Amino acid sequence: MTTVTADLPASYLTKENSIASWLLTSDHKRIGLLFFASITFFFFIGGFAATLIRLHLLNPAGTLLQPDMYNRMFTMHGIVMVWFFLIPSIPTTLGNFLIPLMIGARDLAFPKINLASWYVFNISGLFVLFCLFVGGVDTGWTFYTPYSTLFANGYVIPATIAVFINGFSSIMTGLNFVITIHRLRAPGMTWMRLPLFVWAIYAVSLVMLLATPVLAMTLALVALERWMGVGIFDPQLGGDPLLFQHMFWFYSHPAVYIMILPAMGVVSELVSCFARRPVFGYEGMAYALMSIAVISFFVWAHHMFVAGISIYAGIVFSLLTFFVAVPSAIKVFNWTATLHKGSISFDAPMLYALGFVGLFTIGGLTGLMVATLSIDIHVHDTYFVIAHFHYIMVGGTVSAFFGGLHYWWPKITGRLYPEMWARVAAIVTFLGFNLTFFPQFILGYLGMPRRYYAYDPAWQVWNVLSSAGASILAVAYTLPLFYLGWSLFYGERAGANPWRATGLEWLTASPPPQHNFPLTPVVRAAPYQYNPADGSYIAQDGSINA
């Protein structure tokens, strides 16, 4: 089989190499790498804030940071991690790089808009850095009114401008993906032959497109109210502060699914490839992704059970939230069933993927607990909630991001990473993560509120455990920088298809040439045609590989 591409002269990396050829590129693969540089930078900024928070909480009296600085740190941690790392993480890097390759296209539909998205992202990043350096914000990443509009003394307006501009980047990238997947699929690439990663990016892009504008309007209203003193959310002037929460969560709950859906796509690719089995219930997996995307728009008020909404609204939103568990559970069961009778190899990407499934399950089940009215009244705004959503976002999304990064690293760079080190990093990530966040479930259950600067000394042991875990996690997240960086120069050359995987992206050279495929591939097979019995597989172009 493999390829059409054995003797291509230059890859996308080497075709042109001036600085301008990178900064003005319209190649989706290069733009993916540009985004990768930007979000890595912000990941470490957000991580730095988290480090300070965990160090501070080693001591019940909290001695490291002044109270006001502590508030600014957890706010910055939230803003940076949510909008500058998690939301763009998988879509803008792996999504940008892989979507055209996976559907057999030469580029995204609108390459210039794709590049513009990166510039807009960085402009919004400058605003957030400005905000950080002049003194930060202390509202929490949620900007709740009337605190943010009337009382907060931080730099709320620059922060809202940063997030507002960031939304344009989300929209441009999401729009590009939706249109590309609709219009640029290779011949034979029907909807039911799309790899699940493509389905996931499609679902997430729709959510980005329909939810982000509402956040933009909400934050514009907050900034305007703070600047001009008009009373949109100010009860003294007739405004309703609760309306802000409704509008904010109308975006920000779907935003959680913006973070997790691409991760689910990545994990489906990994589990299937390393178990050498077709994804169990492919169609169900695709529909589950889409139904999670749709249901995500009807659950927002579960963030507001104790904010003063009516008990009947609470019951309805609680029930609607339970509905999300159905497609989510379908996914977990199907990943597990995919493993059944598979021929499993525990390479680093698979370790990350299996870690994802376990951590996502814990995060998801505790999600049902906090969606239950009677439990939520007790654990609302405690560390239980913090632990719950970190299991989804860090345990889930970040694990999948690292798994996907390792899996496609040979395709992106043309080099293999050192497997031993990568396995160590994957295992240390899993252990460090659990040590960091499992104690927080206990802390929350015991009643420790989130965002507090000091706490009851009885809780110190769990906080110390959590901080110890955070230091392990920090090592695990820094480790790949070194060995992946090393592999860029000294790694073994990867062939076109080092994992013997079925997707179209593995049919072209590693790294791929400028326009991906010399000839547009024709798709003749469903994805994931692995045979665990003899290790053979059928690639999506229909070629049989023993």
Added chain:
Amino acid sequence: MRSLRPEPQYATLEQQTETAQLGMWMFIATEVMFFGALVFTYFLYRTQYWEQFRLAAQDSKLLLGAINQAILLTSSLTMVMAINFGKEGRQRLLVLLLLATALLGLCFLGVKGYEYFEDYQSSTVPSLNYLLKPGHHPPTELFWVFYFIATGLHAVHLTIGLGLILVLVWLAQRGRFSSNYYSPLEVVGLYWSFVDTVWVFLFAAIYPLGRAAT
């Protein structure tokens, strides 16, 4: 004349044209959510304070709003005619009608500016010059807050549309459009019609509905 070849990611020019239009439709969907959030809050508060909103809306300038409605609907007509002439390759008429559309857009902005001036004179501009009239309560100011945010954002969109139309004029004069290639006309036309449609909704929500007793 420039040779007509699609960009590398497209197989045919036709595919490229249709994709560009689909992209604009998708963008319009995001815009609907953007304005939708604002209109939703407007109606929410109008339901809550309908009496105060009715009092406030009586100071809105119905005549100027209606004139602007007529101007924008006419501009949609000239825009559609421009696209049709572009498709037929009739350059002079294309440029003429694009200029007419731009001129109507400018008229709209002029009338809108004058309306803002009158609003200022009647002390209905929140945070700059706002006087609570006898019998009015603070929620009347909310009406004006939404009025200015909504019409202001609409004006921003219209200005962007004007810019796009001027780019089209420039391209048309360089002979870029023909019966084979007119995709930018369609795409900008979609955007322009969307901006007009937003005004149709804003006009209805602010001027006549605002005045209505229930």
